[in-house]
Amino acid sequence: MSKLFDELLRVREFDAGFLSPVYEECVDPRLLPGMARAVERIREAVDRGERVLIYGDYDVDGVTASTIMYDTLRLAGISEVEVMLPNRFLDGYGMSKKVVQKAKETGAGLVVTVDCGSRNHEIIRELKEVGADVIVTDHHECEESLPEAGAVVNPKRRDVECPAELRELAGAGVAFKVAQALVLAGMIPGGQEKWLLDLVLIGTVCDSMRMTGENRRLCYYGMKVLAKTRRPGLKELMRVAGTKRIGGEAIGFQLGPRLNAAGRMETAEHALKLLMASSRMEAASLALTLNRLNEQRRSQQNEAVAEIEERGIGD
Secondary structure: OOOOHHHHHHHOOOOHHHHHHHHHHHHHHHHHHOOOHHHHHHHHHHOOOEEEEEOOOOOHHHHHHHHHHHHHHHHHOOOEEEEEOOOOOOOOOOOOOHHHHHHHHHOOOOEEEEOOOOOHHHHHHHHHHHHOOEEEEEEOOOOOOOOOOOOEEEEOOOOOOHHHHHHHHHHHHHHHHHHHHHHHHHOOOOHHHHHHHHHHHHHHHHHOOOOHHHHHHHHHHHHHHHOOOHHHHHHHHHHHHHHHHHHHHHHHHHHHHHHHHHHHHOOHHHHHHHHHHHHHHHHHHHHHHHHHHHHHHHHHHHHHHHHHHHHHOOO
């Protein structure tokens, strides 16, 4: 590298690891607040054969994090896992009270949140009352007091220290660190977790997280995994989106908007099913659905912009 380039990296506070990240240098997932108890509780769920309910969010980060957690728990040995996503038109932001009823109906002994839950004290208390323990995995700001959950895995907890670069993780990144922790606990074969990095990449980029430190490492390898992804849904989504080259632009402007359109226009279940699809036929149909919803979103957006300009709002 030239001296000018070296100086540019120094001024921008990037080290050599930024250009050539090493996966083995990932931050120890056990340094995340609440992780030790979360791993212990997941082990208990495996030993007891419990039914587990994952509660996510309807945006891209929430849907990718939900899929990561689903795959993680299945790899850890939990056979009965279900994912529940809120409806943005009916449930709003955060955890919906519907999760309490769902836990009762399914007999879930454990509820795992992704990309939400840190501020949902009342709902987590209600889950506890119906016999469901809760593990919160989230990356949003916490209040002074934490919900009464079995574990709260959140790098932004105020009561304990956390490595600075972990504070920049998206919800998908936090879910992935759970997978890494289960690998270290001997509950998931080492190396299997790397196949989740395509979703970590998409969730992190689409949630506009800072691309340094741990995020840079995870997304660097996420690009490699996405290029050879095993997921029929991502392959079909890239096909309908006309993705020629995998990079930040393709994720941010081609894949992300189509995944996001599901929750914005109808239901995020479409995006979740796409990411979890096991057959190419199912994936192709869902990819076309997301493409159609994205076209509708763009059309409505253009109409709204045209109306704003016509009314002269903002002049």
